[in-house]
Amino acid sequence: MEASVSYSSTMDDEYEKFIKRMNPPRVVVDNESCKNATVIQVDSANKHGILLEVVQVLTDLNLMITKAYICSDGGWFMDVFNVTDQHGNKITDEGVLDYIQKSLGPDSCFASSMRRSVGVVPAMDHTSIELIGSDRPGLLSEVSAVLTNLKCNVVNAEVWTHNTRAAAVMRVTDEETRAAITDPQRLALINRLLCNVLKGSNKYREPKTVVSHGLTHTDRRLHQMMFADRDYERSVDDSLDEKERPNVNVVNWQDKDYSVVTIRCKDRPKLLFDIICTLTDMQYVVFHGNVDAEGPQAYQEYCIRHVDGSPVKSDAERERVIHCLEAAIVRRVSEGLKLELCTTDRVGLLSDVTRIFRENSLTVTRAEVATKEGKAFNTFYVRDSSGYPVDAKIIDSIRQTIGQTILSVKGSPEESNQSQQESPTRFLFGGLFKSRSFVNFGLVRSYS
Structure with missing residues (x-):
């Protein structure tokens, strides 16, 4: 039986390579036809997941997708994207344009990222740890303290929380x-x-920290982990303002045997990736699509079928698709105070920072941790553990704890708590670690 499975997998790989040689992908980058965006067209033989792979390449470059047209009906895939950099400018960097050509063109080799297991993964130069469990105040502090005690240095990490659940790739x-x-x-x-740290009061959703093999895209992995954990089973966060709540609708187009998904919500970076990632991992295929995100509100429309060829079959399936897409949109939206840390990296840095947050009654709702050339670049979104707005006295307490650091506040806590726009200010948490960084903070609900 094992030999048969191996043979089948090999044959599938060879067939895919043959199709690719006969119909190599074609990428056209156009900086002339649109006055305010770079137009990228990708043509390729069709396969399940190819749309996600293309979107993943573009979003990993931090490109903003303002418009997109998708067509993959039949055996051929064609997609057109209007993209800009984060400042709204066309893409003129030759290194970036060359990377797009190599990643999506004839010489590309789209890596499969369908792995769904959770655990600890040895890699070339680091070990990847995947965790999911019940969220609670101080959880990241406890996890990072355990890793420090085990003589582990965190080189990068991403942590999401949603609907009482927490997921991390470290x-x-x-x-x-x-x-x-x-x-x-x-x-x-x-x-x-x-696993002991992650154990909470929820008896029906045990934490997961098992050994697995292979690597996958961090953001996609977090979506997969939370989807598998059924974080979508609760309604969209009630704290969201009505204007901020995503509007997702699914109807069947009987004449064409498609289901049509429409999404209206506040635009933000990586929104398209989050939606396509969720549809793909739910085993739906996008046959046609239209995306318009040139203004503050994004509109997306997709004609989909399940991989078995059927549209959405029941009201229960329709509700599940809606709830899962709502969750995918909201997971990356983080409440609270945005704090950015920039300092010399050292073992135990994450543990020390998160311990200070916990001691000052702050809980981390989302975190991005990165290190490069001996420097740590960390972003935290924190809020009061009791659910109240973060008080300026807490910031004063943190400033006293970290020592020689300059801390500035943008607006009053009341004004910041009402703000739904991402603050341009930055929090550089360097004084605690004997560097002369300036510290600023802004309270936001982040859409980055």
Whole structure:
């Protein structure tokens, strides 16, 4: 039986390579036809997931997709994107344009990212740890403290929370060697101790920290983990203003045997990726699509079928699609105070920072941790553990704790709590770590 499965997989791979050689992808980059955006057209033989792979390449470059036209009916895929940089300018960087051509053109090799397991993954230069469990105040502090005690250095991480659940993808190295951790006994110990930390009062949703193999895209993995954990089963966050709530609708187009999904919501970076990622992992195929995000509000419309060829079959399936897309939109929307840290990296840095948050009654709702060339670049979204607006006295307390650091506040806490726009100010948390960084903060509901 095993030989048969292996043979079938090999044949599928060879067939896909053959189709690709006969019909190589074609990428056209046009900076002339549109006055305010770069137009990127991708033509290729069709396959399930190709739309997500293309969108993933563009969003990983932090490009803003303002318009898109999608057509993949039949055996051919064609997509046209209008993109800009984060400042609304055309893409003129030759390095970026060359990367797009190589990533999506004839020489590309779209990597499969369908893995769904959760756990600790040894990689070339780091070990990837995937966690999901019940959210609670101080959770990230406890997880990072365990890793520090186990002589693990966090080189990058991303943490999302939604509907009482928390998911994280963390990449760590050994404290001494700064290499991946491969010892099976040590990996088992990490699994066991982190699982103990993640255990909460929810008896029906146990935390997951099991060993798996392979690597996948971090944001996609977080979507997959939360989807598998059924975080969509609760309604959209009631704290969202009515204007901020996503409007998702699904109807069947009987004449064409499609289901038509329409989405209206506030635009933000990576919105298109989040929606296409969710549809793809729910095993739906987008045959036609139209995206318009040139203003503050984004409009998206898709003609979809399940991979078995059928449109949405029942009211229950329709409601599930709506709830899952709402969750995908809201997961990346983070309430609270945006804090940005920039300092020299060291072992235990994340543990120390999150401990200070916890000691000052702040809970982390989302985090992005990165290191590069000995520097740590971390972003945290925090709120008061009791649900109240963050008080300026808490910031004063943090400033006293971290030492020689300059802290500035944009507006009053009341004004900041009402703001739904992302603040341009930044929080550089350097004084605690004996660097002379300036500290600013802005309270936002982030749409980045």
